[in-house]
Amino acid sequence: MARLNHAFATADxxxxxxxxxxxxxxxxxxxxxxxxxxxxxxxxxxxxFQLDSRIAALAAKDIPNARLRLDHVLKMTEDAAxxxxxxxxxxxxxxxxxxxxxxxxxxxLDDRSHNDIRRFLGEVQGSADRVRANLTEVMLAQGFQDLTxxxxxxxxxxxxxxxxxxxxxxxxxxxxxxxxxRADAGMLHxxxxxxxxxxxxxxxxxxxxxxxxxxx
Amino acid sequence: MASSIRFLxxxxxxxxxxxxxxxxxxxxxxxxxxxxxxKTALPVLKSGVVDFLITDWNMPGMxxxxxxxxxxxxxxxxxxxxxxxTAEAKREQIVEAAQAGVNGxxxxxxxxxxxxxxxxxxxASQAAG
Numbered sequence: 153m154a155r156l157n158h159a160f161a162t163a164d165x166x167x168x169x170x171x172x173x174x175x176x177x178x179x180x181x182x183x184x185x186x187x188x189x190x191x192x193x194x195x196x197x198x199x200x201f202q203l204d205s206r207i208a209a210l211a212a213k214d215i216p217n218a219r220l221r222l223d224h225v226l227k228m229t230e231d232a233a234x235x236x237x238x239x240x241x242x243x244x245x246x247x248x249x250x251x252x253x254x255x256x257x258x259x260x261l262d263d264r265s266h267n268d269i270r271r272f273l274g275e276v277q278g279s280a281d282r283v284r285a286n287l288t289e290v291m292l293a294q295g296f297q298d299l300t301x302x303x304x305x306x307x308x309x310x311x312x313x314x315x316x317x318x319x320x321x322x323x324x325x326x327x328x329x330x331x332x333x334r335a336d337a338g339m340l341h342x343x344x345x346x347x348x349x350x351x352x353x354x355x356x357x358x359x360x361x362x363x364x365x366x367x368x
Numbered sequence: 369m370a371s372s373i374r375f376l377x378x379x380x381x382x383x384x385x386x387x388x389x390x391x392x393x394x395x396x397x398x399x400x401x402x403x404x405x406x407k408t409a410l411p412v413l414k415s416g417v418v419d420f421l422i423t424d425w426n427m428p429g430m431x432x433x434x435x436x437x438x439x440x441x442x443x444x445x446x447x448x449x450x451x452x453x454t455a456e457a458k459r460e461q462i463v464e465a466a467q468a469g470v471n472g473x474x475x476x477x478x479x480x481x482x483x484x485x486x487x488x489x490x491x492a493s494q495a496a497g
Contacts (some may be wrong), residue, residue, distance in 0.1 A: 288391070297381065299380040
């Protein structure tokens with residue numbers, strides 16, 4: 153083996169070929185048996201694979217559906233984060249002006265009178281400042297959308313790669329691509345995903361119409 | 369005056385751009401431009417209207433590290449302070465960014481205090497230098 157390595161490393165083609173021939177001659181029988189076993193295993197695997205139309209179903213429908221579902225999750229988290237940011241942007245100035253108004257009003261009051269009002273204004277100011285600070289934290293927490301989104305994008309890319317591999321495998325196996333038989337027929341479907349879910353209502357008014365149409 | 373500093377915030381996620389922009393506004397900085405990746409950011413930087421660059425790393429088109437290198441290679445932009453705000457948290461990545469000339473590095477998710485500290489630190493060293 154050391155001689156073989158050396159012949160390979162020094163690109164000594166003649167010696168390398170001679171050594172390989174020697175090895176083959178010495179252990180020809182074992183090698184041929186191994187090759188026969190390997191080719192039988194490959195044939196078995198291909199035969200089994202051809203029977204498995206589930207792979208075709210995965211390539212044709214389930215994987216593309218998974219991609220669409222991920223896209224929808226991304227969109228939903230993005231929309232929710234933006235909606236939260238909308239409300240923070242609307243609410244933060246209210247808290248800020250409340251704190252400022254309380255501060256201004258307290259400063260106009262006489263030191264020796266209106267103690268209750270002064271204390272109250274102090275509390276209002278403190279509360280409004282806390283609301284403002286908490287809103288900043290809520291705003292930063294919306295960064296989850298970026299972080300989860302990056303992870304989802306990574307999985308989306310992976311799914312795309314699996315999809316093309318499965319497509320290739322389905323072509324090689326010659327399996328006819330047909331709609332999957334649903335293994336999860338008894339399961340609930342969860343949130344509707346546009347472009348994936350069929351036969352779903354689009355919003356509550358659709359539900360109300362349907363329910364009313366059923367006489368309830 | 370501090371509030372006149374012109375920021376460019378680069379991130380492919382619109383939510384993150386909005387968060388950083390809001391945060392800068394809270395700190396009193398109102399001159400903020402946005403871009404969604406290095407390719408769209410670069411012409412803005414080269415036009416000379418940016419004093420401070422805050423960028424993500426992992427973006428399609430041109431990632432943040434490449435943007436940083438472009439910024440450092442151009443005489444017009446090479447002195448612009450660059451703060452990377454990124455989810456990339458491997459030591460070798462931080463070293464790589466430092467070697468490329470980054471001025472600050474914040475790992476997502478970050479707190480308000482962390483972001484403020486890094487911005488303040490960079491501005492202070494700019495003022496001193």
